Amino acid sequence: MGKNGYLPLFETRPARGLVFFRSYAASIFIGICFICFHRVSYFPVTERWVWVGMFVAELWFSFYFFITVIVKWNPVFRCTFKDRLSSRFEEEELLGVDIFVCTADPRLEPPTMVVSTVLSVMAYDYPPHKLSVYLSDDGCSDLTFYALLEASGFAQLWLPFCRKLKVEPTSPEAYFQTTPEPVDDAFMANEWLIIKKTYEDMRIRIESMTRLGKVPADIRKEHKGFDEWDFVVSRHDHPSILQILIDGRDPNAIDTEGKALPTLVYLAREKRPQIHHNFKAGALNALIRISSRISNAPFILNVDCDMHSNNSKAIRDALCFFLDEDNGHEIAYVQYPQTFGNLTKNEIYGSLRVVMKLELAGFDGNGGPCYIGTGCVHRRESLCGMKYSKELIVESKAMKYDRKIIEKASSIEENCKALASCTYEENTPWGKEMGVKYGCVVEDILTGICIQSRGWRSVYLTPQREAFLGMVPTTLLDTLVQHKRWAEGDFQIFLSKHCPFVYGCQNMPLKLQLSYCIYLFWVPNCFATLYYVFVPSFCLLKGISLFPKISSSWGIPYLYVIVVHRVQSLVEFVWLGGTVRGWLNEQRMWMFKRTTSYFFAAIDNILKLWGFRSQPSSSPAKWPMTI
Numbered sequence: 001m002g003k004n005g006y007l008p009l010f011e012t013r014p015a016r017g018l019v020f021f022r023s024y025a026a027s028i029f030i031g032i033c034f035i036c037f038h039r040v041s042y043f044p045v046t047e048r049w050v051w052v053g054m055f056v057a058e059l060w061f062s063f064y065f066f067i068t069v070i071v072k073w074n075p076v077f078r079c080t081f082k083d084r085l086s087s088r089f090e091e092e093e094l095l096g097v098d099i100f101v102c103t104a105d106p107r108l109e110p111p112t113m114v115v116s117t118v119l120s121v122m123a124y125d126y127p128p129h130k131l132s133v134y135l136s137d138d139g140c141s142d143l144t145f146y147a148l149l150e151a152s153g154f155a156q157l158w159l160p161f162c163r164k165l166k167v168e169p170t171s172p173e174a175y176f177q178t179t180p181e182p183v184d185d186a187f188m189a190n191e192w193l194i195i196k197k198t199y200e201d202m203r204i205r206i207e208s209m210t211r212l213g214k215v216p217a218d219i220r221k222e223h224k225g226f227d228e229w230d231f232v233v234s235r236h237d238h239p240s241i242l243q244i245l246i247d248g249r250d251p252n253a254i255d256t257e258g259k260a261l262p263t264l265v266y267l268a269r270e271k272r273p274q275i276h277h278n279f280k281a282g283a284l285n286a287l288i289r290i291s292s293r294i295s296n297a298p299f300i301l302n303v304d305c306d307m308h309s310n311n312s313k314a315i316r317d318a319l320c321f322f323l324d325e326d327n328g329h330e331i332a333y334v335q336y337p338q339t340f341g342n343l344t345k346n347e348i349y350g351s352l353r354v355v356m357k358l359e360l361a362g363f364d365g366n367g368g369p370c371y372i373g374t375g376c377v378h379r380r381e382s383l384c385g386m387k388y389s390k391e392l393i394v395e396s397k398a399m400k401y402d403r404k405i406i407e408k409a410s411s412i413e414e415n416c417k418a419l420a421s422c423t424y425e426e427n428t429p430w431g432k433e434m435g436v437k438y439g440c441v442v443e444d445i446l447t448g449i450c451i452q453s454r455g456w457r458s459v460y461l462t463p464q465r466e467a468f469l470g471m472v473p474t475t476l477l478d479t480l481v482q483h484k485r486w487a488e489g490d491f492q493i494f495l496s497k498h499c500p501f502v503y504g505c506q507n508m509p510l511k512l513q514l515s516y517c518i519y520l521f522w523v524p525n526c527f528a529t530l531y532y533v534f535v536p537s538f539c540l541l542k543g544i545s546l547f548p549k550i551s552s553s554w555g556i557p558y559l560y561v562i563v564v565h566r567v568q569s570l571v572e573f574v575w576l577g578g579t580v581r582g583w584l585n586e587q588r589m590w591m592f593k594r595t596t597s598y599f600f601a602a603i604d605n606i607l608k609l610w611g612f613r614s615q616p617s618s619s620p621a622k623w624p625m626t627i
């Protein structure tokens with residue numbers, strides 16, 4: 001029972017088996033002490049510097065080990081009580097949720113995939129008139145717009161179908177790929193086939209249009225929205241395009257069963273070649289402003305366009321945290337893990353398994369997970385830059401979120417365009433104190449740090465049925481480039497004024513500040529690794545030994561630390577559901593990343609620090625053409 005006599009809407013459970021991990025950590029610590037003692041007391045007369053280098057690398061590894069222990073010391077797992085939420089709040093009392101989907105290039109992110117994601121989030125098990133879906137198209141593509149237009153029609157069939165069959169996942173593409181036709185009910189089977197056929201037809205139309213590369217004139221005539229493309233010079237040079245495809249307040253916006261549809265909005269913010277557009281962060285900020293004028297829901301879910309909803313209850317789950325009477329008011333965001341639908345059996349290029357299943361739960365135990373850019377439900381106030389305070393909550397409870405002035409969709413479109421213009425943010429706090437932060441390639445981590453530094457907490461939720469399924473890069477090069485970008489951005493945060501030890505020192509618990517180092521220190525990890533990879537091997541060739549003989553008792557701590565450390569990693573990986581081969585692949589990827597991605601990230605960081613590179617140095621890997 002909570003403080004005020006309410007039953008809580010969520011529960012926090014500590015991980016089990018911690019005693020094993022803690023004893024392992026203590027034993028490694030003792031091993032490290034022996035190694036240090038050996039390095040100091042057996043200082044050689046010749047090759048001193050090589051020895052010192054080894055010692056420094058080992059000190060670094062020990063420090064990094066210490067950080068991982070802090071992260072994994074006290075992981076917590078959350079579970080929600082959705083039935084209590086439903087019994088406490090009538091459907092009508094549930095608060096609005098705005099859903100932001102970002103896309104940037106129709107060639108790399110096919111419109112069929114984008115609309116499947118959009119349809120998946122439109123079909124959440126949540127009152128549809130409380131949902132508004134916004135698609136930000138940084139590619140300003142009429143093909144994507146056409147696809148969304150098609151989807152807005154298909155939604156009229158898809159949403160009732162999802163309700164009736166309790167469809168899961170609600171992405172039509174994923175659903176028809178994974179679910180066989182229902183055989184026991186002839187009526188249902190027939191309906192199933194009709195919907196599947198309608199979906200396939202739509203997909204074929206979108207795909208052939210995408211192949212064609214342009215929307216034919218006769219289709220352009222069908223919707224006034226296409227006229228906006230008359231003013232588009234290129235994707236880097238065009239005015240804002242804002243189209244409300246479904247206006248949820250319109251009584252005619254209903255599905256085939258007569259139930260309301262969620263609002264659906266298309267936005268391509270203004271771009272001009274001479275003005276920096278700040279990539280995804282810029283897109284999200286434009287969406288925050290535009291949505292505040294259209295639906296202004298108190299909660300915002302944001303997803304990448306390649307990450308469809310896999311669990312139609314995810315919004316209700318997240319609301320269990322925000323609406324909890326006792327502890328909900330201090331929560332700024334609920335982060336879901338990034339899980340992937342396109343992994344190979346043994347996760348050949350890695351899968352972030354340990355990060356997503358364990359480390360972020362550890363962050364949660366230490367004060368709150370970082371924000372990882374997608375699959376995250378934010379409280380609008382905290383995302384917009386407000387500081388946490390008890391008074392704020394009382395105020396916001398009293399505030400009505402629904403817009404009072406009922407404006408016509410067409411006039412909203414005209415009036416709101418200015419909010420997405422590329423000069424709107426000049427001399428405003430947007431990107432600095434307000435909204436998603438600019439100037440960093442990992443805008444998500446930076447934004448999360450800033451939110452937590454303003455006194456807010458966050459929670460990490462890993463429901464049994466994964467909330468979202470996304471895509472991992474499918475080639476080695478793409479993976480290494482993605483990690484180079486993450487590592488560079490993370491280290492840049494460490495060197496900046498937003499370093500958690502400086503910026504977060506007042507409001508973040510010390511263990512959370514330290515936890516961040518596990519990612520912020522990917523870059524410096526490369527130096528110790530490169531040293532350890534190269535120097536002992538060269539020394540071996542010259543006959544110089546840098547380790548004690550295996551027969552000597554000083555060999556034991558080295559052997560113990562190296563072997564037990566890896567065994568623990570293997571056990572952990574398998575315990576988290578991975579395979580032994582998957583672990584071997586992960587080990588290989590770690591070596592690749594530490595010797596290439598992180599090293600190149602280090603060089604870029606250094607160049608930037610010395611002023612040879614302007615900020616931000618690299619655009620997200622896939623988007624060299626969007627600069």
Ligand SMILES: O=c1ccn([C@@H]2O[C@H](COP(=O)(O)OP(=O)(O)O[C@H]3O[C@H](CO)[C@@H](O)[C@H](O)[C@H]3O)[C@@H](O)[C@H]2O)c(=O)[nH]1
Binds near residue numbers: 279303
């Ligand atoms: O100018 C741009 C560039 C990208 N995007 C969108 O941003 C998302 C992420 O971009 P992607 O190239 O897929 O980057 P990833 O490395 O896969 O992204 C991971 O890392 C990013 C930076 O840390 C986070 O923002 C993402 O959520 C996280 O999935 C995609 O939906 C893009 O459409 C834009 O909207 N505008």
Ligand SMILES: [Mn+2]
Binds near residue numbers: 304306
């Ligand atoms: Mn991605």
